[in-house]
Amino acid sequence: MERLRGSGGYRSRQMDGLLAALLSEAYLTKGEVKQAATLAASAYTAAVAGGFAVAVGYAERAAALVALAREERSESEAQVRRAIETFASVDARCQVARSRLVLAEVLAGRGARSEAHAELHTARDAFRTMQADRLVERAERLAAALGVKLDA
Numbered sequence: 001m002e003r004l005r006g007s008g009g010y011r012s013r014q015m016d017g018l019l020a021a022l023l024s025e026a027y028l029t030k031g032e033v034k035q036a037a038t039l040a041a042s043a044y045t046a047a048v049a050g051g052f053a054v055a056v057g058y059a060e061r062a063a064a065l066v067a068l069a070r071e072e073r074s075e076s077e078a079q080v081r082r083a084i085e086t087f088a089s090v091d092a093r094c095q096v097a098r099s100r101l102v103l104a105e106v107l108a109g110r111g112a113r114s115e116a117h118a119e120l121h122t123a124r125d126a127f128r129t130m131q132a133d134r135l136v137e138r139a140e141r142l143a144a145a146l147g148v149k150l151d152a
Contacts, residue, residue: 017047017055024062028069037066054095057086061099068106077106097126097135101142108146117148124150 020043027036040062047055064079080102087095100123108116120143127135143150 013046013050014052014055015050017043017045017050017052018058019043020046021055021058021062024059025065028065033066033069036062036069040066053086053090054092057083057090057092057095057099060086061095061102064099064102064106068102068109073106073110077103077110080106093126094130094132094135097123097130100126101139104142104148105146108148113148116146117143117150120146120148120150 020039024036024039024043027033027039040059043059043062044056047059060079060083064076064083067073067076067079080099083099084096084103087093087099100119104116104119104123107113107119120139124136124139124143127133127139140150
């Protein structure tokens with residue numbers, strides 16, 4: 001991101017938060033939890049400063065994923081619930097549903113199977129309404145991986 005700032009490219013603080021949150025998630029896929037945590041924290045700060053609710057939601061979800069990677073389930077649940085609230089406040093329905101997938105994973109990890117089922121079902125229904133077939137499949141794969149049975 002530093003390279004982008006110095007390149008004369010984008011200048012929006014709003015984008016700083018969004019991009020840092022996305023980078024945080026990317027670092028998690030590589031197992032680099034410390035770097036992901038640093039980026040999630042800076043994403044939140046930048047998103048709030050930029051006043052961009054969608055970026056705030058992304059940052060909150062990134063923080064939830066970092067906490068989940070650290071096996072801090074209570075913190076992860078609190079962060080992802082905040083992300084859902086934030087996304088819902090600006091009617092970002094797809095991001096609400098995507099965040100519900102994270103919440104389902106957290107809930108299943110603490111043994112709350114019925115709650116996880118409800119979140120997965122709600123997310124899958126939202127994806128179906130949006131005709132987002134790949135996200136429907138993603139919800140179904142996550143349900144199978146978590147041992148949660150979704151009705152057809």
